[in-house]
Amino acid sequence: MLQQSPYIVIKAAPPSAHPYVDAVLGLLPALIAVGGGLWAVYKYLRDERDALNKDLAVRAQANETAKIESQKPFSAKQQEIYFDLLATTSLIATREPENEEEQKGIPERDAAIRHFWVLFWGALPMVANREVAIAADAFSVALDHENDFVPLRNTSMDLARACRQSLGTAWNIGLEQFEKGDAAIAKPIPERSEFYPQSGPYSV
Numbered sequence: 278m279l280q281q282s283p284y285i286v287i288k289a290a291p292p293s294a295h296p297y298v299d300a301v302l303g304l305l306p307a308l309i310a311v312g313g314g315l316w317a318v319y320k321y322l323r324d325e326r327d328a329l330n331k332d333l334a335v336r337a338q339a340n341e342t343a344k345i346e347s348q349k350p351f352s353a354k355q356q357e358i359y360f361d362l363l364a365t366t367s368l369i370a371t372r373e374p375e376n377e378e379e380q381k382g383i384p385e386r387d388a389a390i391r392h393f394w395v396l397f398w399g400a401l402p403m404v405a406n407r408e409v410a411i412a413a414d415a416f417s418v419a420l421d422h423e424n425d426f427v428p429l430r431n432t433s434m435d436l437a438r439a440c441r442q443s444l445g446t447a448w449n450i451g452l453e454q455f456e457k458g459d460a461a462i463a464k465p466i467p468e469r470s471e472f473y474p475q476s477g478p479y480s481v
Contacts, residue, residue, distance in 0.1 A: 355404035359440040362396050365389045366416055366436055370429035390423065405443075412439040 372386040419428035
């Protein structure tokens with residue numbers, strides 16, 4: 278006679294007290310995998326951006342270096358003309374007659390005056406910025422009265438200051454600017470001759 282197998286009774290698990298927590302825990306492995314993928318994508322994009330920025334910075338530096346190198350011949354010529362101009366104007370402005378013979382004329386000063394006009398009408402407009410051009414024009418106005426040395430000295434000094442500022446900008450260095458002392462206040466400069474442009478070597 279066959280024996281009857283006993284029935285196995287499986288009871289249902291009681292409902293969880295925190296069903297949402299259980300759902301989140303069930304999704305946690307998938308969320309971790311997605312988060313890892315997103316982090317990998319973010320890191321890849323960040324590294325690409327950093328590499329691009331570094332490359333752009335290197336190119337910008339190379340372009341700036343190339344620009345500076347290309348400007349060196351102009352800067353060197355500008356400096357040469359400025360110093361030549363200032364040596365000329367300072368001689369004109371300070372070489373006063375020392376005796377009766379020199380009242381008739383001083384050869385080196387007369388040569389300097391001629392040289393100033395050569396620079397003024399030739400090389401200077403090629404390299405001068407606006408401030409230097411205006412200062413050179415002011416000196417040329419004072420030179421219309423070449424024996425009035427106070428305006429000549431003051432306009433020569435103004436020209437030197439303008440050249441200093443121009444070269445400081447070209448060399449990318451901050452050159453301190455000094456105010457004139459009371460003893461360096463110029464007399465009124467006469468009206469501009471009709472033969473010269475009011476704006477200096479540059480005609481605007």
